[in-house]
Amino acid sequence: MNETTGFAHFVAQSDLVGKGLFATLIMMSVVSWYYIVTKNISQYLTRKRSQKFMDFFWNATSLDAVKHEIATHGVTDPFSHLTSHALFARDHHARVGAAKLEEAGTVADFLTRTMRKVIDEETTQLESGLTVLASVGSTAPFVGLFGTVWGVYHALIAIGTSGTASLDKIAGPVGEALIMTGLGLAVAIPAVLGYNALVRSNRVLLGRLDAFAYDLFAFLTTGQQVNTTGKPTNVTPLRSGNDTAAH
Numbered sequence: 001m002n003e004t005t006g007f008a009h010f011v012a013q014s015d016l017v018g019k020g021l022f023a024t025l026i027m028m029s030v031v032s033w034y035y036i037v038t039k040n041i042s043q044y045l046t047r048k049r050s051q052k053f054m055d056f057f058w059n060a061t062s063l064d065a066v067k068h069e070i071a072t073h074g075v076t077d078p079f080s081h082l083t084s085h086a087l088f089a090r091d092h093h094a095r096v097g098a099a100k101l102e103e104a105g106t107v108a109d110f111l112t113r114t115m116r117k118v119i120d121e122e123t124t125q126l127e128s129g130l131t132v133l134a135s136v137g138s139t140a141p142f143v144g145l146f147g148t149v150w151g152v153y154h155a156l157i158a159i160g161t162s163g164t165a166s167l168d169k170i171a172g173p174v175g176e177a178l179i180m181t182g183l184g185l186a187v188a189i190p191a192v193l194g195y196n197a198l199v200r201s202n203r204v205l206l207g208r209l210d211a212f213a214y215d216l217f218a219f220l221t222t223g224q225q226v227n228t229t230g231k232p233t234n235v236t237p238l239r240s241g242n243d244t245a246a247h
Contacts (some may be wrong), residue, residue, distance in 0.1 A: 015154065021147040021180065025140060029187040032136045036194035037131040041124075043201050049077040050205070054212070063087065063219070078122040078209050082115060083216060087112040090220050108221050115213050122209065126202045130195060137192035144184015151177025 053069075055078070060066050067087055089111050152174055225241045 012091060018063075018147060018150055018154075021143055021150065022183075025143055025147070025180075025183050025187050028140055028143070028191075029137045032133055032187065032191040032194065035133055036190065036198075039129055039194075039198050043198070043205070046077055049204065050079045050208075053077055053080045053083075057083065060233045077210055078118075078126075078205070081122065082118045082209065082213055085114050085118045086213075086216055086220060108217075111217055111220060115217060119206070119209060119213060123206060126205065130198060130202075133191045133195040133198070137188050137195055140188035140191065141181070141184045144181045144187070147180030149186070151180060 053076070055065055056069060060069070066083060070080055070084045070087075075084050090107060154175060155174055
């Protein structure tokens with residue numbers, strides 16, 4: 001390839017539209033890789049912290065120990081976030097009752113609304129940025145294709161103006177323009193793969209969170225863990241310190 005052809009030459013001789021499309025693809029690539037890297041790091045830390053909290057929760061001697069752990073180390077993952085709000089909702093309803101419309105109903109009703117709200121918040125947080133990846137994955141190939149069409153059009157106009165239509169005069173500019181389509185695909189493919197991987201990871205985490213919420217609800221309302229059949233199991237119940245002392 002000589003010095004008068006190539007991608008750099010194509011960008012240099014492009015008009016404002018061509019340069020704008022090239023800059024758009026570069027920006028889309030930077031943004032998509034930013035979300036791919038940051039979301040993967042965030043999900044790794046979330047899974048690690050969640051597993052640590054879950055190990056502590058199921059090995060705790062009482063719910064008071066869980067409350068102390070959360071008060072000491074704070075909320076660092078979806079599971080501790082859910083547990084913190086659920087414990088607060090139970091204690092708050094037992095202390096003041098249904099003082100507001102959002103607290104109406106039994107403690108089970110209030111717990112259900114509170115836990116569902118927390119799960120919705122965690123879902124929103126986990127899915128943040130995924131719309132950007134989906135948009136980049138679906139639009140980048142068309143942006144690249146538009147750049148190719150625009151480049152071929154101007155190349156053919158230049159060839160027509162010069163009055164020379166030999167193969168060597170056509171192949172170079174058209175080949176340069178086709179690079180924009182390749183660039184669009186290079187931007188879109190990582191975005192699509194990253195989006196699919198993050199969606200699957202979120203689905204797994206939220207499935208575990210829903211299952212934990214069901215078990216936590218059973219503990220807070222009946223004092224027993226509930227299995228997949230919906231019936232209380234015969235495991236030793238996890239109770240608060242006051243309940244244990246009463247027995």
